[in-house]
Amino acid sequence: MKAAPRLTVGLPVYNGEEYLAQSLDALLGQSYTEFELIISDNASEDSTQEICRDYAARDERISYVRQPVNIGAGPNHNFVFTEGRGELHKWASHDDLYGRDLLLKCVEALDENPDVVLAHAWQAIIDPAGRIVLPVEYPLATDDPRPSERFRSMLFAVGGDDFYGVIRSDVIRRTPLHDSYHHADRTFVTEIGLHGPFYQVPEQLFFRRDHPGRAERARPNIRARSANMDPRRANRLRNPVPRLLVEYVWGFVSAIRRAPLSSAERRKCYQYLALWMASRMVPGSSRRIEDTVLEPEAGVTR
Numbered sequence: 160m161k162a163a164p165r166l167t168v169g170l171p172v173y174n175g176e177e178y179l180a181q182s183l184d185a186l187l188g189q190s191y192t193e194f195e196l197i198i199s200d201n202a203s204e205d206s207t208q209e210i211c212r213d214y215a216a217r218d219e220r221i222s223y224v225r226q227p228v229n230i231g232a233g234p235n236h237n238f239v240f241t242e243g244r245g246e247l248h249k250w251a252s253h254d255d256l257y258g259r260d261l262l263l264k265c266v267e268a269l270d271e272n273p274d275v276v277l278a279h280a281w282q283a284i285i286d287p288a289g290r291i292v293l294p295v296e297y298p299l300a301t302d303d304p305r306p307s308e309r310f311r312s313m314l315f316a317v318g319g320d321d322f323y324g325v326i327r328s329d330v331i332r333r334t335p336l337h338d339s340y341h342h343a344d345r346t347f348v349t350e351i352g353l354h355g356p357f358y359q360v361p362e363q364l365f366f367r368r369d370h371p372g373r374a375e376r377a378r379p380n381i382r383a384r385s386a387n388m389d390p391r392r393a394n395r396l397r398n399p400v401p402r403l404l405v406e407y408v409w410g411f412v413s414a415i416r417r418a419p420l421s422s423a424e425r426r427k428c429y430q431y432l433a434l435w436m437a438s439r440m441v442p443g444s445s446r447r448i449e450d451t452v453l454e455p456e457a458g459v460t461r
Contacts, residue, residue, distance in 0.1 A: 163244035163245060163246075164193050164194050164195045164220075164244065164245050165193050165194070165245055165246055165247055165266070166191070166193060166194035166195075166245045166246075166247040166248070166249065166262065166266065166325065167194065167195050167197060167239075167240075167243030167244060167245035167247070167248050167249070167328070168186060168194050168195070168196045168197070168248075168249050168250075168251050168262075169197050169199070169236070169239025169240055169242075169243060169248065169249070169250050169251065170182075170183075170186075170196060170197070170198045170199070170239065170250075170251045170252070170253060171198075171199045171201060171232065171235035171236050171238070171239055171250070172198060172199070172200055172201065172203065172207055172211075172253040173200075173201040173202070173203055173207075173229065173232075173235070174203045174204060174205045174207060175203065175205075175207050175210075175253035175254065176203075176205040176206045176207050176210060177254070177370075177372065178253060178254035178368060178370075179207060179210050179211075179253045179254075180210055180214075181256065181289070182251065182252065182253050182254060182255060182256065182257075183196075183210075183214050185256045185257040185259075186251060186257060187214070187218055187220070187221075188259060189257065189259060189260075189261065189262045189263065190259050190260050190262075190263045191260075191262040191263035191266055192220075194220065194245065194262065195220050195221075195222065195243065195244065195245065196218075196220050196221045196222070196251075197221075197222045197224070197239045197242050197243055198211050198215075198221060198222070198223045198224065198239075199224050199225075199226060199235050199238050199239045199242075200223070200224065200225040200226060201226050201229050201230060201231075201232075201235045202225070202226050202227065202228050202229045202230075203225075207253075208225055211223045211225075222242070224238075224242070226238075229390065230389075230390075231339060231386075231387065231388050231389035231390050231391075231392075232387055232388050232389075233337045233338060233339040233343065233388040233389050234339075234389060236250060236336075236337045237336045237337050240328075240331060240336065241336075243328070245328060246327070246328055246329070247266065247269065247325050247326065247327060247328060248325070248326050248327075248328045248331060249262070249265075249323065249324065249325045249326070250322060250323055251323065252323065254368045254370065254372070254373065255323070255365070255366060255367050255368050256285060256289060256366040256368065257364065257365060257366070258280070258362070258363070258364030258365070258366070260362070260364060261280055261360075261364040261365060262325065264278075264280060264360040264362065264364065265278035265279065265280065265324065265325035265360060266278075266325060268358045268360060269325065269327065269358075272358055274355055274356060275355060275356055275357065275358045276326065276327050276330045276351060276352075276354050276355035276356070276357070277301075277321055277324045277325065277326045277327070277330075277351055277352075277355075277357045277358070278324055278325050278357070278358045278359075278360065279320070279321050279323065279324030279325070279357065279358075279359055279360065279365065280359065280360035280361075280362055280363070280364035280365050281294075281295075281297065281359060281360065281361060281362060281363045281364065281365070282294075282295050282297075282320055282363065282364075282365040282366065282367055283295055283363050283365075283366055283367070284366075284367050284368075284369050285366045285367065285368050285369070286368075286369060286370070287368065287369075287370040287371075289366075289368070291366070292369070294363065295318070295320075295367075296318070297318060297319060297359050298316045298317070298318045298319070299312045299313060299316050299318060299319045299321075299357075300312035300316075301313065301319070301321065301352055301356060301357035301359075302356045302357060302358065302359070303356065304356065305424065306352070306353050306418065306420055306424050306428070307420075307424045307427035307428050307431065309352045309353070309356065309357075310349060310352065310353060310415075310427075310428045310431055310432075311427075311431040313345075313348065313349045313352055314349070314411075314431055314432065314435045315431075315435060315438075319348075320365065320367060321348050321351075321352075321357055322344050322347070322348050323365065324357065326351060330351060330354045330355070331351070333354065333417065334347060334350050334351065334414075334417070335413075337388075338388075338406070338410065339385055339388035339389035339391075339392050340385060340388075340392075340402075340403045340404075340406035340407050340410065341381045341384065341385060341403045341404055341406070341407045342407050343388060343406075343407070343410060345407075346407065346410030346411055346413075346414055347410075349411060349414055350410075350414035350417070350418065353414055353415065353418035353419075353420065353428070354418060354419065381400050381403055381404070382395070382398070382400060382403070385398065385403050408432075408436065411432050412429075412432065415428045415429060415432070
């Protein structure tokens with residue numbers, strides 16, 4: 160068996176034929192090469208399988224797995240992580256693009272800052288043709304040395320795409336991984352932030368593609384989005400919408416309980432969570448707990 164690489168890049172994909180080859184070229188052409196690429200094909204019904212097998216035959220860093228049935232986006236993301244061997248992990252999307260030095264700069268940031276648990280870079284939105292249409296500012300205080308302030312920022316501010324950053328694998332293992340309730344990706348990234356600060360490489364190196372297929376996969380309501388994460392969530396009796404919302408809030412509570420926080424920091428996190436909940440329960444609030452919010456992290460698809 161070959162020695163484990165420092166970094167695992169996990170790419171879960173479902174029906175990704177339109178942009179998959181472009182994303183694979185961007186990943187395999189990175190200036191940092193010490194990584195393995197694990198692709199989990201979630202029983203795609205298009206030519207995704209053929210594309211993946213072709214690339215795997217040409218690059219030994221690729222491991223390709225095809226799921227026999229569609230297990231949903233959440234389990235598929237978790238699968239590529241648990242299969243990885245790297246001390247660092249990055250999830251990748253089949254339709255995004257990556258600057259050539261993205262992995263290199265993120266790994267260097269983690270090496271130079273032992274307290275940092277996640278490194279990512281400035282990003283921009285691109286159109287289907289790959290043209291930049293909107294540079295995206297990063298509004299979060301995830302570099303604050305205080306866990307409670309990082310938590311507060313991720314609760315109240317909208318933005319960031321840190322789910323797709325390079326993360327220390329041992330920190331991910333301290334979490335329950337990706338769940339399938341409403342906005343489970345938000346609670347996951349927030350929990351990572353309770354373990355340490357994030358670092359944003361001050362270069363535009365991550366390019367999030369906006370296209371009709373991505374909008375379709377975003378799903379129109381809470382149940383549909385949760386069922387996209389895990390098909391078992393489609394059962395109305397076992398997963399009524401109130402349960403999905405309660406699990407969302409409880410995800411934050413559980414993250415605070417698990418995190419290595421001082422008593423004072425833990426109390427502050429609970430206080431911020433109570434304020435956040437109260438602000439979204441006020442009649443007429445523009446940001447209700449159940450609202451669909453155009454947050455990049457909410458774009459995890461199967």
